[in-house]
Amino acid sequence: MENAKQFIYYATKAPSGHNSQPWWFKVGENSIEIHPDLESALPVVDPRNRELYVSLGCAAENLRMAAAAFGHTTDYDIRKSKKGITFIRISIKEFDTDSKKNQLELIEKRQTNRSIYNGEKVANNILDELKSIQKELDVNAYYFENGSPEFSVIKEYIKKGNEIQMNDPDFRNELLSWIRFNKSEVKHTNNGLTFKVMGSPPTPKFIGKRIVASFLTPDKLNKSDIKKIDSASHFIVLTTKTDSTLKWIRMGFYMESLLLKLTELGIPNAYLNPPCEIESLSKGLQKELAINGEHPTILIRIGYAEKQPISPRKAVEEVMH
Numbered sequence: 001m002e003n004a005k006q007f008i009y010y011a012t013k014a015p016s017g018h019n020s021q022p023w024w025f026k027v028g029e030n031s032i033e034i035h036p037d038l039e040s041a042l043p044v045v046d047p048r049n050r051e052l053y054v055s056l057g058c059a060a061e062n063l064r065m066a067a068a069a070f071g072h073t074t075d076y077d078i079r080k081s082k083k084g085i086t087f088i089r090i091s092i093k094e095f096d097t098d099s100k101k102n103q104l105e106l107i108e109k110r111q112t113n114r115s116i117y118n119g120e121k122v123a124n125n126i127l128d129e130l131k132s133i134q135k136e137l138d139v140n141a142y143y144f145e146n147g148s149p150e151f152s153v154i155k156e157y158i159k160k161g162n163e164i165q166m167n168d169p170d171f172r173n174e175l176l177s178w179i180r181f182n183k184s185e186v187k188h189t190n191n192g193l194t195f196k197v198m199g200s201p202p203t204p205k206f207i208g209k210r211i212v213a214s215f216l217t218p219d220k221l222n223k224s225d226i227k228k229i230d231s232a233s234h235f236i237v238l239t240t241k242t243d244s245t246l247k248w249i250r251m252g253f254y255m256e257s258l259l260l261k262l263t264e265l266g267i268p269n270a271y272l273n274p275p276c277e278i279e280s281l282s283k284g285l286q287k288e289l290a291i292n293g294e295h296p297t298i299l300i301r302i303g304y305a306e307k308q309p310i311s312p313r314k315a316v317e318e319v320m321h
Contacts, residue, residue: 001028003070007032007066007070007092008025009066010066010107011025011063012314014058014062014256015055018193019192019197019311019312020178020192021313022037022042023035023059024321027320030091030093031089031090031091031092032063034060034087036053036086036087038085044171044173045165050248051248051298053086053252054249054251056088056249057249057255057256058252061252061257063090065103065104066103067090069101069103071095072095074092075091076089076090077091103260110259112271114228115199115268115305115306117228117303117304119231119303120233120303120304121146130258130265133261136253138250139241139254141236141239142239143235150235154235154237154275154285157275158272158299159222159225159226160281162221162225163218164274165274172213176213178192179193179198181202181208181212182202182203182204183202186312190312190314190318191312197311231303232301232302233304234301234302235300237299238254238258238297238299239291240294241294243297251297255298267303267304271301272301273298273299276296276299282295
């Protein structure tokens with residue numbers, strides 16, 4: 001298929017847990033399939049592959065936008081392989097004269113900004129613009145302003161989540177396995193959380209691992225996250241009405257549209273997902289937040305800050321089958 005590599009290139013710019021890039025692509029005559037790469041799954045932090053399938057939905061949305069930028073229309077359906085594994089099939093259709101090249105620049109610029117923000121509030125008219133983005137079926141977004149009781153509730157749940165995860169040796173080991181401590185590791189893998197993204201100097205792996213491990217304690221992580229939380233303008237809680245693979249994928253469609261709009265508006269964003277990843281805390285948020293009993297799936301903080309380094313991506317040839 002003409003332009004298939006370009007479409008996949010933009011698809012791989014989607015976010016993923018620990019920048020694991022858990023996808024591979026199969027090109028047909030008039031279609032591209034997006035399959036989960038289960039070897040890049042995160043079985044400890046994401047045992048049900050919920051965040052993985054959200055990432056696949058984000059990749060699919062990028063691919064659809066890239067196809068549109070090249071003048072194509074697209075359609076999608078969600079299928080299962082012979083092994084029962086869910087994947088997304090994007091049909092690339094006839095040419096459309098209404099191409100949207102500006103979307104490609106936004107896909108390139110989008111990043112997860114893990115820094116401390118400057119405390120500036122996002123104006124109400126900007127929030128209204130974000131809230132006007134069309135949602136997928138059974139997917140919702142709820143906004144909670146810094147200083148509100150709900151914001152404080154979420155903050156306490158993040159602290160509880162950090163305590164649970166940082167006291168779990170398996171969680172810490174999984175996280176450490178995805179950190180790239182120097183340029184050589186980054187060049188070798190083109191995935192993971194790089195030392196630049198983590199705001200650390202490059203070090204040999206055995207030294208960097210010891211240093212980072214010493215910071216993976218509940219008290220130290222909470223001290224760091226509290227600064228990040230207090231500097232934010234709002235939390236956005238993304239929810240689904242039912243907790244299923246189909247809804248996770250649809251959330252990815254919507255979430256990527258939201259992230260690209262945030263990029264367009266110059267609003268940094270980052271994830272603080274422990275309360276969504278730990279079932280007992282997720283159920284607590286369901287009850288304590290005004291989210292209509294829906295399932296909290298992704299938790300995003302937004303605000304204003306300086307740009308940060310972009311995470312690396314694998315070459316298209318590495319993820320294309």
